[in-house]
Amino acid sequence: MKRCAYCGYVxxxxxxxxxxxxxxxxxxxxxxxxxxxxxxxxxxxETGRSPLQRRLSNL
Ligand SMILES: [Zn+2]
Known part of the structure; x- marks a missing residue:
């Protein structure tokens, strides 16, 4: 089982x-x-792109 290091949820x-x-x-x-x-x-x-979206797109 993997856990998201960003939000902490499974x-x-x-x-x-x-x-x-x-x-x-x-x-x-x-x-x-x-x-x-x-x-x-x-x-x-809710406002614009989330930090996670920005970081994922930069990978
Ligand atoms: Zn997550």
Whole structure:
């Protein structure tokens, strides 16, 4: 079971794997909701694009 590192909720559908920062050693990969619409935190933000949407598009 994967948990979204962004909102902290369990990811039911597809997860997006976030690569650990390079040079930080063998840290486990983090996961986010693949789509901002599934992310609880993103859903609660109503004005414009959420920070998560912006970050996902920059990956
Ligand atoms: Zn999430």
């Amino acid at each position: 990811i039911e559908g597809e997860a997006k794997e976030i690569a650990p920062e390079s040079g930080s050693g063998a840290r486990p990969a983090a996961y986010w909701h693949k789509y901002a619409a599934d992310c609880v935190v993103a859903e609660t933000r």
